[in-house]
Amino acid sequence: MRAGAVSKRQLSQRTAFSLLIVATIIVILPVLAIVIQIIVNGADAISLEFLTEAPSQAGKAGGILPAIVGTFYLMLGTIIVALPLGVMAGIYLTEYARDNWFTRAINLAIVNLAGVPSIVYGLFGLGVFVLLFHFGMSLLSASLTLACQALAMTVTTSREAILAVPREYREGSLAVGATRWQTIRHLVLPQASPGIITGAVLAMSRAAGETAPILVVGAAFLLPGLPQSPLDQFMALPYHLYTVAAHIPGMPKSTMWGVALVLLVVVLSFNVLATVIRLRARQRR
C-alpha cells in the first residue's frame, strides 16, 4: 500500500546512510594515509643500530637512542608530577569542595588550562623553572613544564572518574561508619583508578609528542650520550624530528621518516595501552 510514499522515505533513508558512511571514511582516510606513508618511508631506516646508537654527522648517521631515552624520561618526569597532583586536586574538587563560586572558578580555570597554547607553557617554564628556580635548561625544567600542561588532563580525568563512582557506594560506606577519607581511599579510588590511569597514560603520550614547550626549556639537538641527571640537557624525538627535517641539509629522507615512525609508535602504543586499560576495567564490571 502506498508504495510511492514508502520508497521515497526509503530513498532518503539510504541517501542519509550513504552520506554518513562517506563522511566517516573521509574522517579516517587522513589517519590511515599518515600511518601508511610513515611506515612505508620510515621502515627502511629502522635497524638495531638506529635504535641503539647515538647520532653522528649531525644526525645523518648513527642512531637516535638519546632521543628515545630522553622522550621516555620526559614522559616519566611529567607523570610523576602531574598524576599525584591531578588525583589529589580531583579528589578535593569532587569530594570536599563545596559548590560555590570559588570551586566553579577553579573548574573553569582547569578547563581553560587545556586550551592554553603549548608554546605559552614553554615560555612559562623558561621564566619560572629555568630562570627563576635556576633549574637551567634541563630535563627537570622540561618535565615540570610538560607536567603543568598535563595537569589539565589528569585533573579532569580524575574528576570524571571519581564522579562516575555511584553515590550509593559512598552512602553505603558512610552508613557503616567509615570516614570520608576511608570511603575515598578504600572504595572510591579503587573504582576510579582505571579511569584515572587511562587519563594519565594519555597525558604521557601527549607529553611524548610535544615539541614547542621543550624547545625553550632544555631540549638539545645533538648530545653524545644519555642525560646523567635531571639537571642535564636531553634529546627528544619530536624536537629531533623537527631539526632533522627542517635544519640539516642533505639529511637522508629515510632518517626523517624513521624518526617519525619511532615517535608514532611510542605515542600510539601508549594510546592503545590506555584503551586496553579502559576496556579491561569495563569487562570487570
Added chain:
Amino acid sequence: MNMKLSSNLLNESPDCKRTRLSVTQVNLFYGDFQALRNITLEIPECAITAIIGPSGCGKSSFLRIFNRMNDLITGARVEGRVELDDIDIYDKSIDVVELRKRVGMVFQKPNPFPMSVFENVAFGPRRHERHGHNLGELEDIVERSLHQAALWDEVKDKLGQSALALSGGQQQRLCIARVLAVEPEVILMDEPCSALDPVATLKIEDLMRSLAEHYTIVIVTHNMQQAARVSDMAAFFMMEEDRAGVLVEYGPTSELFTNPKDKRTEDYITGRFG
C-alpha cells in the same frame, strides 16, 4: 528491666519499652524548602517502627535525620532536638562517624560494594579496627553477621566471589549483614524491599522480625501491607500545601490500621488516596 515509661502513646502499647530515639519539634530544610515541619515522636527500642505515607512526604528525609545522612546534602539544616538514648545527636560534640556506627542504614536499592562477599561484610569492621583485627576475628564477625542476616547458608561457599553476582534479595541481605557487622544499636531501613520480588521481600520481613528482638528498627515503606505485617509502631506522614511533611498520626500499628484517629490516616490506609 527497661520499664521507664516515657510517652503517652507508648503507654497504650502492650509491652512498654524504653524510648531509644526521640524527636522533638524537628524541622528539616533543604535551602529555603522546608521538607519536614514540627515532627515530634518517640521510637521504642527492640521494636519495628514503620514510617508510612504518600510519595514525597519526607519519609526518607525523616529517616536520614537519625544517622545524619542529610548532612551530605548542601544546604540541609535540622532544627529541633533529636536524641539517641537522651544524647542530642546534633550537638557539636557528636562524632558523626561514631553515630553512624551505632545507627546503621540499609538503602532502597541494594548497594553491595564491587568486591567479594567477605570484603563487603568486613568493610565496616576493617575501617573501625583500632587495635587491628586478625583474620580469624574478621572471619568470625563475617560469619556471625551473615548468619544473623539469614544469608550464611546461601553464600558460605562463595565468600570470595563478587557480591554483584548475588541475586537482588541476597544483595539486600548482604547489605544488612554489612550493617550488622559493625554491631549497631539502631537499624534504619529506607524502603528495603521496593526493588525486590515478593519472595525476597518475605525473607527480608522475616529477617526484620528476628532482628527486632535485639535491634531498634525504623523502616520507611510505602507498602501498607508490609507496615501492617512487620511493624509494632507506625507513623503516618503527609505533605501539607507547601509540600512540607508533617506527622499526622503515630501509635501502635494495630491501632493505627484498625482504628485510626485521624480522617486522613483512614483515607490513606483504606486506599482512598496516595
